[in-house]
Amino acid sequence: MRKHNFSPGPATLPQEVFQQAADALVDFNHSGLSIAEISHRAPEFVQVIEEATSLVRELYQLPDYFEVLWLPGGASTQLAVAPMNLLGLNDSMAIVDTGFWALRSIDAARELAQVHVLESASATHYDRIPKAWNLPADAKYLHVVSNETIEGIQYHEYPQVDIPLVADMTSDFLSKPLDVDRFGIIFASAQKNFGIAGITCVLVNTKVLPVNSDRKVPTIWDYQTHIQNQSLYYTVPTYPVYVALLMLRWIKAQGGLREMQNQSVAKSSLLYDEIDRNPLFEGIAVKEDRSVLNACFRAISPEVESQFLEYCSQNDVVGIKGFPTVGGFRASMYNGMAMESVQHLVQLMKNFKPSL
Amino acid sequence: MRKHNFSPGPATLPQEVFQQAADALVDFNHSGLSIAEISHRAPEFVQVIEEATSLVRELYQLPDYFEVLWLPGGASTQLAVAPMNLLGLNDSMAIVDTGFWALRSIDAARELAQVHVLESASATHYDRIPKAWNLPADAKYLHVVSNETIEGIQYHEYPQVDIPLVADMTSDFLSKPLDVDRFGIIFASAQKNFGIAGITCVLVNTKVLPVNSDRKVPTIWDYQTHIQNQSLYYTVPTYPVYVALLMLRWIKAQGGLREMQNQSVAKSSLLYDEIDRNPLFEGIAVKEDRSVLNACFRAISPEVESQFLEYCSQNDVVGIKGFPTVGGFRASMYNGMAMESVQHLVQLMKNFKPSL
Structure with missing residues (x-):
């Protein structure tokens, strides 16, 4: 079960x-070999990575x-690699402090360059995306965390700026269509929306790569290395x-990114509607910035909270405890999450009767 | 088949x-979850990584x-990360040029520090390990490629020096017992001897980590970050x-590193004996430095070579073509290679009748 x-x-x-x-781990396409024992340079694997690449290109309609x-x-x-590749030694970038991953990005970038923190949502415990700020003239790019996994807030509209956006899209990559031309670099770990931990997809807009930088980027972290070697510089x-290829095929078969967005909105709306309706629960983020991927909510008291956690556990729901800094509950609903699971959770919320 | x-x-x-x-990818220990969908911070996964760590400690008998x-x-x-962590901005390290991976190490280290190349085997096309060289007094460590995968040569005795060895052991990690105290850092990708591509095991002798370095190592590449976070700083x-855990359990159940060594020696001896006996083939490396993991050999002519490759392919043998710079054949026999497969290959060599 x-x-x-x-x-x-x-x-x-x-x-x-x-x-x-x-199945492919035991016998890949009836080849008598595991997919995991095939050389990364063998034609069978090169086909795999090329198909994965072309599916990403197709789903996002990437320009050449x-x-x-x-x-x-x-x-x-990538929080270190992107600034290394994009910024000279005296260059600066800008970022809005939207939460845990923005703070990690600030720390990583500060080790390499000047960082302008434009605004912070810390005063309201990161329950919203700050939208009023001024961009310094010297910022080479604006780093955005498209979705803050821990606090459950998400950019539904990206900031309108004249410099490229660099986006950590780990928690909403491939979850909706995108106007990619506004982005310099987009990166995402696979283990939320399109695979298992261990691989990162990085989209590089070659127009933003500096031609002459005074920073010497080590070969292993230079985007040019991996562009020239089509990601096969090393194993x-x-x-x-x-x-990831299997997930990309699945996303395409479902109907592509518009359909992923429809499913995300449908799943999260079902849950947020129950959070808003049910007097035992309340949402944490302000409504306009709520993430459709990570719904953060709490119960009316710590006592009710622990009872509901226990009730979930007895009814086959796992992974719903909120991050320690936020507390309460967090229901993550990425591409791979079935509507049936969200329906199951919502039914539990309806059925739940705390003993007060 | x-x-x-x-x-x-x-x-x-x-x-x-x-x-x-x-099996665990579909249902991990009858939990109703895939091992790949469990949080890296969940107790079920923390047990996995802790058991893997303690098996490495046990197999290598690592000191505290x-x-x-x-x-x-x-x-x-790690070819970049190790020098970043061990060397100050004006420090130097030493290395013997034993082949492809030594050259990669030299290139990577030169981007970060001074590199003394003590000796090179290039004049003899990397068919042997150079053993006569002088160590400069200012070298902080000696980098060794314990086994050169491409050229099929291996250190059977490590150099006797007064500075720590830093070893790229990717192709012979966990294949024999080791006097670890002579090493500062040992690292190995998993996809040869103990797993699939995507994870690297790094053994850090904390006695060699510099206390005050003038180099500012970015947090994400600082060994201290990962020591303090027990490899869970990020996902x-x-x-x-x-x-890797499954392979470590398998290695222990087989009898540990002494048994891995016995099996490696038995498998490679069987093959090298046939290479030396069979007039159609000849070994490439000098006998005393032959790798027990990667046996490189060629046929008496290019014509015979392509016929034997075809014969292998018809008889269910794959992955035996040599690297382009070396040519001929390379039979890799890591921990996971069954003796039966080597016996099968040797039998093919015996049966093979080229049409000349």
Whole structure:
């Protein structure tokens, strides 16, 4: 019996994807080989990574001057790699402090360049996206965390600025269509919306890469290295790429990014409607900035909270406890989350009778 | 029907390990969850990584002052990360040029520090390990590539020096017992001897970490970050760690590192004996430095070579073509390679009748 897993990431994938991935681990396409024992340079694997790349290009309708890279290290590594590649030694970038991942981005970028923190949502405990701020003239790009996984807030409209956006999109990559031309770099770890932990998809708008930088980027972290080698400069994590391919095929078969967005909105609306209706619960973020991927909410008292957690646990719901800094509950509903699981959770909220 | 896969990496693992890994991808320990959808901070996964760590400690009998890290990025990333962590801005390290991976190490280290190349085997096309050289007094450590995967040469005795060794052990990690006290850092990608691509095991001798360095190592690449966070500073590639755990359990059940060494020697001796006996083939490396993991050999003519490749392909042997710079054949026989596969290959060599 499958659990209903609302974990924030690594997160659930459709059962059929896990099953296909498991089958290929034992015998890939009746080849007598596991997909994981095939060389990253063998034609069979090169086909896998090329198909994954072309599906990302197709789903996002990427222009030719965008490159798709498959790299290890997660979005956390890109928080250092992106400034290294985009900023000279005396350059600066700008960022809005939207929460946990914005703070990580600020810390990582400050080790490498000047950082302008334009505004912070800390005064309201990161329950909203700050929208009123001034961009300094010297900022080379604006870093945005498109969705703050921990606080459950999301940009539904990206800031209108004249410089490129660099986006950590780990928690909403491939969850809706995008006007990619406004972005310089987009990166996302796979383990939320399109795979398992171990691979990062990086979209590089080659128009924003500096031609002459006074910073010497080590070869292993230079985007040019991986563009020139089509992500095969070193052994790419082959199996995580394969699982990403299976998810990309699944996303396309579902109907692409517009359909992913429809499903995200449908799932999260069902849950937020119950949060707003049910007098035992309340949402944490302001409504206009609520994330459609991570719904953060709390119960009317700590006592009711622990009773509901226990009730969830008895009824096959896992991964719903909120992050310690926020508390309460967090229900993560990425691409791989079935509507049936959200319906199950909402039914539990309706049925739940705390003993007060 | 399983193929006999002699690929240099990603490489074959025991069928039972692939099967266990596939089962856990669909349903981990009858939990109703895939191992890949469990949070890296959940107790179920923390148990996985802690067991993997303690098995590495046990197999290598690591002293307390060694830390075991699980990091993304492969050994190639460590070629930059190790010098960043160990060397100040004006420090130098030494290295012997033993082949492809030594050259990569030299290039990566030169971007960060002074590199003394002590000796090179290039004049003899990297068919041997240079053993006569002088160590400069200012070298902080000696980098060694314990086994050169591409050229098929291996250190059977490590150099006797008074400074720590830093070893890229990707192709012979966990393949024999080791006197770890002579090493400062040991790192290895998993996809040869103990798992699938996507995770790197790094052993850090904390005695060699500099206390005050004038180099500011970015947090994400600072060994101290990952020591303090027990490899969970960011989302570790959970599934590759799980597969590594299965391989570590398998290695222990086989009898540990002494038994891995016995098996490696038995497999490679069987093959080298046939290479030396059979007038159609000849070994490439000098005998005393031959790798027990990667046997490089060629046929007496290009014509015979392509006929034998074809014969292998018709008889379920794959991954045996040599690297372009070396040519000929390369049979890789890591921990996961069954003796039966080597016996099968040797029998093919005996049966092979080229049409001349």
